[in-house]
Amino acid sequence: MLFNSYIFILLFLPLCLIGYFSLNHFKKYKLAMLFLLIMSLWFYGYFNYSYLLIILSSIIFNYFLYIGFQKIENKTKRKILLWIGIIFNIGLIFYFKYYNFFIQNINSIFKTDFNLKNILLPLGISFFTFQQLSFVIDSYKGEVPKYSFLDYACFVTYFPQLIAGPIVKHDELIPQFMDKEKRKFNWENFVKGIYIFTLGLSKKILIADIFGNAANYGFSNIGTLDTTNAIIIMLSYTIQIYFDFSGYCDMALGLGKMMNIDLPINFDSPYKSLTIIEFWKRWHITLTRFFTKYVYIPLGGNKKGKMRTYINIMIVFLLSGLWHGANYTFIIWGLLHGLFMVITRHCKKFFDKMHPALSWILTFGFINATWVIFRADTLHDAVRLLNRILKFNFGSIQYGIYNVFNLKEFIMIINAISPWIISNYPRILLVIFFILILIITLNCKSSYEKMKQFKPTYKKLITTIILLVWCILSFTEISTFLYFNF
């Protein structure tokens, strides 16, 4: 299921909240957890019930490993269990995500002709795999207290964070499930939760999807772009991915909050970052946390000399790139970020002395350029688009791009005020969108800050209702059939 769907908001969520809090009200705590587990599985299996087989097998297998760690004290046996756990979880994600990419490369290097398989990628496998990996490793280290299978299963499948993170640690979530105080419905948390969820939904539907339409158009028509349009496309994707990810993080936060659960912060106004090091402390915070604890530090972190530190950073970013997808674009994206991280660390004095504005421009420019590589279908396409920017031929913004921003509701309102505005300045909405977004990303407080400072006023009430209704009414689109030749 998706958060941005009728069925989730109008059926699933009310059912879930009513069921969960009713059962808790009658002190049926275990039943409430079972209910939550079943709802989360319904959420996950909604598109494809075979996904359930995969996630349930994965959960049961990992829980057995956990029991093994609880019972077995022999160091060698524990080590074996650990490696079984690592290989199983990585193997699972390797098969579903990377098998075809791996075979394609073998085929092209060794001129073999192995068949690709028709493998459906289970939703969120990267997230629940990493979540369980961290649990397995923590179990090995003896850092995990006694949890029942129900506790563990609820932790992994918890629907707010199942599909798109954050990557939650067991000690962040399970103790909250066990907290009896949190089992009582709380209007303040519920309201704050809806507020943040609505903000997140709006970011996805009203901002990310719109800029995404422009980006999709641009990346499918790279050959038609001059410098102006190529830059607009580059910025469009930069904006899309920001609000898409930020939106999902907010929705996850909000959903958890409605149930009195505080999920970890995953996103903190990353485009405000002055350096790339700061960027990775603000973007996908829990992923950075995972790699730091389970890869960077075990490799020695920064404790084994400068050269080793830089190598460790490159390894982490290579893995990060790979984690995002099975394509060279992701690998190169990861390596470039790793490289910039290393350079920034190495030339720390130089970057510290730099004027903040210049530092911001450099960082933001780098992020933009590398997002192009991240988004493109192939490295070739990425280079083509970046080339078009460097050609310095500035023309006017294309219809296919600016028309994306001419939403019917805005046209209707503008035409009601004055019909000649749009016909004379058809690009005006694009300009307004970009300016507004720039202001929001650079000035606004992060959603977490907003949630902390929330006060239940009429202004907030009206804003929330308008945004929520507007988003829901935007779920179904009218298809445009192209009739040019008819």
Next chain:
Amino acid sequence: MNYKKFGILLIFTFLLGLIIASLVVIIIDPYFHYHKPLKNLNYKLETDYQRYINDGIVKHFDYDSIITGTSMTRNFKTSEFNDLFNVNSIKVPLLGAYYKEINELLINAFDSNKNIKYIVCSIDYYSFYRNKNEYAYDIDSYPRYIYNSNILDDYKYALNKEIIIKSLSTLKNKHSTTFDEYSNWGKRYKFGKQEVDKKYFRVKTKIVENGISYDDIKMLKDNINQNVISIIRDNPNTQFYLFYPPYSIYQWDYYNQTGQLNKYLQGEKIVTEMLLNYNNVHIFSFLDEYDVITNLENYMDNIHYSEDINSHILRCMKSRNHELTKKNYKDYYNKIIKYYTNYDYDSLFK
């Protein structure tokens, strides 16, 4: 206010907002999903939304005859058809459609209207050799929630921003689109050799024709059987007036250059033979109107003819001129196959 009041007001007003929004759509119903046009409002019929409104039109409007088909039928005037046949007709073209899509529209029409006297429909050449279940557009782009009779998925119609906006703008319309006007492009294009030459790109080297294969014939017959014959057979009290659209000579040059000339000429004959088995069908072919087909003043590109040709087709239907019968079709196809196979296409481009 306190959080509880905020929360309750939020849920209540939010649901109220959704209910009001959906009521706007259900009452005004710009795509006629629930009822025919309200008497005191003016409804636009727009070509861009044809895949959204045609279904509602056939289900809820008052009519006893239908003109349908592809872009070849856009310029038909229902007023002319009504005068000629003394009926009350609607026109629901589906641009670029293959037979399956048109068939589904007609099935919905017959389900809703038990009193259909005439169906006028184009049998387009480009749909001959298609899989019988193929659609012209990506299958996910069709609004199934409109076509099906499942009321549970209607939230996609009622809770839909664009449709709400369309409903509100319907309140301001001053004019109801007539069926003559709906999808008509009559005067908007230029005609003649110069215009057609601008849009036609001739294949440089002529491809040798392989002729019509067994698989081609099977595909064609399956296609016609499922999507044309079945509805003719199921509705013996309805008269089907079907016609092959008179493409210009440039289109026959295209078929000739790409080695498909016989495939389409023989294909037409096969379809005609199939259709002539039913006595509630009248099939019309204009390939022997050489002076019309070779006169590019009638065309704005290689296939689209002017509204005068549409009017001419309707008059022929009334007078049964150019109708193919069991008696005359064999001679007809001998004659035209010979003509189009021997035509000097190169002379068009000197």
